[in-house]
Amino acid sequence: MSGEPYYLTTPIYYVNDSPHIGHAYTTVATDALARFMRLDGRQVFFLTGTDEHGQKVDKAARAAGVDPQSFCDRVSQNFREMGRLMNISNDDYIRTTEPRHIRASQALWEELQKRDEIYLGKFAGWYSVRDEAFFEESELVDGKAPTGAEVEWVEEENYFFRLSKWQDWLLDHYERNPDFIAPRSRRNEVMSFVRGGLKDLSVSRTSFSWGVPVPGDPKHVMYVWLDALTNYLTAVGYPDIQSENYKRYWPADLHMVGKDIVRFHCVYWPAFLEAAGIPSPKRVFAHGWWTVEGQKMSKSLGNFIPPKQLVDEYGVDQVRYFMLRELPFGSDGDFSRRAVINRINGDLANDFGNLAQRVLSMIGRNCGGKVPAPGAFAPADETLLAAARGLLPKIRVEFGEQAFHRALELIWGVVADANRYVDEQAPWALARNDTARMGTVLYTLAETIRHLAILAQPVVPMAAARLLDQLAQPVDRRDFAALAQAIAPGTALPKPEGVFPRIVEG
Ligand code: MSP
Numbered sequence: 001m002s003g004e005p006y007y008l009t010t011p012i013y014y015v016n017d018s019p020h021i022g023h024a025y026t027t028v029a030t031d032a033l034a035r036f037m038r039l040d041g042r043q044v045f046f047l048t049g050t051d052e053h054g055q056k057v058d059k060a061a062r063a064a065g066v067d068p069q070s071f072c073d074r075v076s077q078n079f080r081e082m083g084r085l086m087n088i089s090n091d092d093y094i095r096t097t098e099p100r101h102i103r104a105s106q107a108l109w110e111e112l113q114k115r116d117e118i119y120l121g122k123f124a125g126w127y128s129v130r131d132e133a134f135f136e137e138s139e140l141v142d143g144k145a146p147t148g149a150e151v152e153w154v155e156e157e158n159y160f161f162r163l164s165k166w167q168d169w170l171l172d173h174y175e176r177n178p179d180f181i182a183p184r185s186r187r188n189e190v191m192s193f194v195r196g197g198l199k200d201l202s203v204s205r206t207s208f209s210w211g212v213p214v215p216g217d218p219k220h221v222m223y224v225w226l227d228a229l230t231n232y233l234t235a236v237g238y239p240d241i242q243s244e245n246y247k248r249y250w251p252a253d254l255h256m257v258g259k260d261i262v263r264f265h266c267v268y269w270p271a272f273l274e275a276a277g278i279p280s281p282k283r284v285f286a287h288g289w290w291t292v293e294g295q296k297m298s299k300s301l302g303n304f305i306p307p308k309q310l311v312d313e314y315g316v317d318q319v320r321y322f323m324l325r326e327l328p329f330g331s332d333g334d335f336s337r338r339a340v341i342n343r344i345n346g347d348l349a350n351d352f353g354n355l356a357q358r359v360l361s362m363i364g365r366n367c368g369g370k371v372p373a374p375g376a377f378a379p380a381d382e383t384l385l386a387a388a389r390g391l392l393p394k395i396r397v398e399f400g401e402q403a404f405h406r407a408l409e410l411i412w413g414v415v416a417d418a419n420r421y422v423d424e425q426a427p428w429a430l431a432r433n434d435t436a437r438m439g440t441v442l443y444t445l446a447e448t449i450r451h452l453a454i455l456a457q458p459v460v461p462m463a464a465a466r467l468l469d470q471l472a473q474p475v476d477r478r479d480f481a482a483l484a485q486a487i488a489p490g491t492a493l494p495k496p497e498g499v500f501p502r503i504v505e506g
Pocket of ligand 1: 010011012013014021022023025026051228229230231256257258259260261288289290291297
């Protein structure tokens with residue numbers, strides 16, 4: 001493998017629950033980016049997995065009447081299946097109950113202890129099991145966590161991490177690395193939180209045992225977030241910092257997270273790492289949250305949508321496209337069936353699907369099923385081809401900023417240009433009176449569709465692959481480097497088939 005390394009991660013999912021569209025969203029966005037980077041020649045390592053320790057999982061296992069390990073084995077499997085269902089191209093799948101991870105977490109702990117970053121003290125404060133987070137009295141809202149979760153008073157002998165010591169370093173780190181936290185609104189939020197003052201953080205618990213035992217003091221288990229965040233190191237070989245993967249991939253290029261877990265990734269994580277002498281990841285992007293048909297997803301409302309239900313109903317590429325196109329990535333938004341159907345029938349079926357179907361069937365009917373040889377290009381042809389050829393550098397910028405919606409807008413901008421061009425050039429009329437010109441127009445369109453299909457692969461991999469099959473493009477000519485090699489006149493094309501069916505509403 002060659003190419004510059006690119007290491008990206010999803011959060012690891014708590015196994016207390018079954019997967020829902022919120023989880024699928026984070027995973028799909030990360031997958032689109034992983035696919036983009038691979039197609040762009042990067043050597044990608046894409047990690048996802050499950051977060052299996054802590055009080056929340058322990059409680060869920062008890063409620064299910066099974067021991068926590070068997071419970072985790074079962075639920076972790078559901079997240080693996082969600083990955084398969086959403087067509088996720090992860091390179092590794094980590095579970096925090098794996099021996100490699102216990103070893104890495106304990107090694108990080110020992111490193112912190114060796115550097116006197118951890119001390120034994122007495123904790124008294126509020127804890128929310130649902131958030132697996134401690135809260136200050138002043139942060140509580142009507143006696144609950146700011147997230148609305150119940151809190152309980154905890155008094156225990158705990159180990160503490162000297163978080164307060166890292167306050168100035170963190171602020172300086174954010175200043176020196178303006179791209180570390182995105183979007184900007186989240187960066188401001190984190191900076192004002194840190195400016196408000198950091199207290200040392202309790203990093204062990206003694207009132208339950210479902211966790212990584214603290215080295216040398218096994219009546220303590222590690223705070224689940226310290227254990228969980230370490231997964232990003234485990235997967236690249238930590239504590240073996242001489243391993244090839246560690247040297248190649250650490251520090252990570254991107255941690256994709258939801259806005260609810262920014263503090264853990266942007267405050268605690270870089271502080272733990274710096275304290276252990278390990279460089280921080282380059283970037284954390286926090287996306288927004290979905291509501292469903294205008295309401296917050298919650299157990300009590302029973303409106304969690306399992307990804308399988310959507311994929312069965314609409315198709316996997318369709319759901320992936322919707323998720324990444326509908327919301328400006330980073331903002332909150334609403335998931336409604338109406339909006340899904342509008343995107344599928346509009347952008348996918350009418351705009352892109354129809355364009356490909358019309359052009360490929362005209363080539364089938366009028367050119368003996370072979371890509372026609374173009375004559376001299378007219379200005380309108382040159383304009384369309386230039387628009388298609390100009391896409392990659394533009395969408396590279398958007399993917400680099402995780403602005404998936406803008407990348408898709410740009411691609412679909414050229415879909416619209418191509419549709420306008422078909423209408424203006426009317427190749428069906430040229431078929432009757434100017435077959436040479438018709439050949440040039442259909443060639444221009446075939447080459448444009450090839451660009452669009454190659455560039456759409458990160459988001460709609462299956463449909464794009466079927467389009468590239470229909471353009472008879474060999475599998476080794478589908479990456480971004482292949483954009484520069486125009487489709488060869490004379491290429492025999494198979495019989496076209498629609499790739500984006502319309503949703504017919506009953
Ligand atoms: N286990 C922690 C992460 C540890 S990472 C070291 C965790 N797990 S989670 O399963 O609760 O959430 C995982 C991700 O799903 C979060 O990024 C969260 O933002 C995302 N979502 C959960 N519900 C969501 C929505 N309703 N909408 C969008 N994403 C949401 O946190």
